[in-house]
Amino acid sequence: MLSEKEKKVVREIDESREEIVELLRDFIGYKTISPRPQLDIDRSEHRDFTALACEILEELGFELDVWEVDPQKLENFPGSGVEPDKDLSDMPVVVGTRESSGDAKSLILNGHYDVVPAGKRKNWNHDPYGGEVVDDKVFGRGACDMKGGIVAMLKAIEFVERVGIDFDGDLTVELVPDEESGSMGTLSCCQRGYEADAAIIPEPTDMENILLAMRGNQCGSITVFGRAGHADNPQPHWRSGGAVNAITKSAKIIDCLKELEEDWRDRPDKKHRLLPSDTIVPTIIEGGDWLIKYPEEVEIEFDANFIGTENPREEIEEKVMTVAETDPWMKENPPEIEFYPWLYGAEVSEDEELVKTAKSVIRELFDTELKPTGTGSLTDAIHLINYSEIPTISVGPSHTGAHETNEYIEIEELIKTTKILALMVLRWCVFSQ
Ligand SMILES: [Zn+2]
Numbered sequence: 001m002l003s004e005k006e007k008k009v010v011r012e013i014d015e016s017r018e019e020i021v022e023l024l025r026d027f028i029g030y031k032t033i034s035p036r037p038q039l040d041i042d043r044s045e046h047r048d049f050t051a052l053a054c055e056i057l058e059e060l061g062f063e064l065d066v067w068e069v070d071p072q073k074l075e076n077f078p079g080s081g082v083e084p085d086k087d088l089s090d091m092p093v094v095v096g097t098r099e100s101s102g103d104a105k106s107l108i109l110n111g112h113y114d115v116v117p118a119g120k121r122k123n124w125n126h127d128p129y130g131g132e133v134v135d136d137k138v139f140g141r142g143a144c145d146m147k148g149g150i151v152a153m154l155k156a157i158e159f160v161e162r163v164g165i166d167f168d169g170d171l172t173v174e175l176v177p178d179e180e181s182g183s184m185g186t187l188s189c190c191q192r193g194y195e196a197d198a199a200i201i202p203e204p205t206d207m208e209n210i211l212l213a214m215r216g217n218q219c220g221s222i223t224v225f226g227r228a229g230h231a232d233n234p235q236p237h238w239r240s241g242g243a244v245n246a247i248t249k250s251a252k253i254i255d256c257l258k259e260l261e262e263d264w265r266d267r268p269d270k271k272h273r274l275l276p277s278d279t280i281v282p283t284i285i286e287g288g289d290w291l292i293k294y295p296e297e298v299e300i301e302f303d304a305n306f307i308g309t310e311n312p313r314e315e316i317e318e319k320v321m322t323v324a325e326t327d328p329w330m331k332e333n334p335p336e337i338e339f340y341p342w343l344y345g346a347e348v349s350e351d352e353e354l355v356k357t358a359k360s361v362i363r364e365l366f367d368t369e370l371k372p373t374g375t376g377s378l379t380d381a382i383h384l385i386n387y388s389e390i391p392t393i394s395v396g397p398s399h400t401g402a403h404e405t406n407e408y409i410e411i412e413e414l415i416k417t418t419k420i421l422a423l424m425v426l427r428w429c430v431f432s433q
Pocket of ligand 1: 112145146179203204
């Protein structure tokens with residue numbers, strides 16, 4: 001049963017739909033694209049977005065801590081995913097804290113403001129940064145992943161305040177860059193010492209799911225070698241100096257990655273109640289430099305995801321080298337494997353107090369039973385769970401178009417997420433309901 005105060009907050013949110021939508025439309029307007037070395041991004045967008053977020057947090061009575069992440073200064077350990085040379089300048093982390101006089105439980109609300117690039121504009125039916133409202137949906141990059149979640153966080157706090165409720169527990173809001181490409185924003189918050197009894201990241205979870213487990217990630221590259229030669233001319237055996245086609249050789253390596261993935265699918269140690277088994281997917285391939293020439297080199301980049309904190313890199317290496325051994329050329333000219341910085345997976349127990357609170361809130365609000373779920377990829381929760389040992393969950397809107405064209409959020413789900421967060425904050429940080 002919702003208390004009178006809770007009902008008041010819910011009513012307030014229902015009556016304020018428009019201002020919630022307007023804030024999201026504003027947020028979508030900032031092209032806060034996640035940093036990757038090959039992307040030329042306009043960092044003034046990140047600066048302007050965070051300046052606006054700071055204003056909002058200050059109005060809500062938060063003390064601000066704003067800094068730029070220097071990856072060189074982050075503690076770099078296995079599974080941290082730290083990329084020391086990445087440039088995170090001009091895309092600050094914003095943390096707002098509000099200490100209360102009471103000693104109720106403390107809570108972190110975390111959200112990433114970086115978004116993946118919009119991709120080809122011609123494939124969008126709406127301006128990716130226009131925040132257009134059509135058929136009760138707000139369209140744009142980041143609508144559901146996860147500027148919608150950030151709006152819900154900020155508005156949830158505002159509405160609890162607006163009905164005159166005092167907090168008895170400390171509240172921290174973390175707005176971070178780099179989630180989509182490395183998670184160093186949240187890692188930096190953890191290393192700066194921000195702690196709480198629990199944390200919520202309103203990432204999209206299709207409303208009826210509560211995200212409790214995620215896989216770790218290891219990306220890397222395999223370079224396969226050949227030998228140049230005129231493609232129109234017959235070639236002698238390679239031992240006699242003939243050309244070797246690196247593309248043909250790389251096909252064997254690609255096949256063996258598929259075999260490895262199939263092997264993982266059937267192995268008992270790769271089974272998990274909430275997660276798919278480990279995967280390895282070749283995602284980028286580059287090779288050859290002239291139409292009439294045997295290619296000398298092929299680079300295959302891959303994306304591997306795995307359960308828990310045990311990185312399968314040795315298995316990957318062993319598999320590739322075993323296959324290479326069976327090919328006389330590759331045996332003498334073995335492929336080279338490079339593993340990029342990796343991130344561990346994480347899991348939260350269903351028995352955690354926060355999970356129970358989320359379940360009761362959603363049952364009472366919408367008469368829905370939350371289903372525990374896992375994700376094949378990962379979120380910033382990994383650092384909150386592993387590094388700071390804070391039980392962290394995600395509950396949020398649908399994934400509609402996340403990382404695809406025509407991303408949107410249903411306004412109804414934006415409002416529902418705001419209600420969920422408002423009640424979670426109330427039940428976690430306020431004694432008298
Ligand atoms: Zn996200």
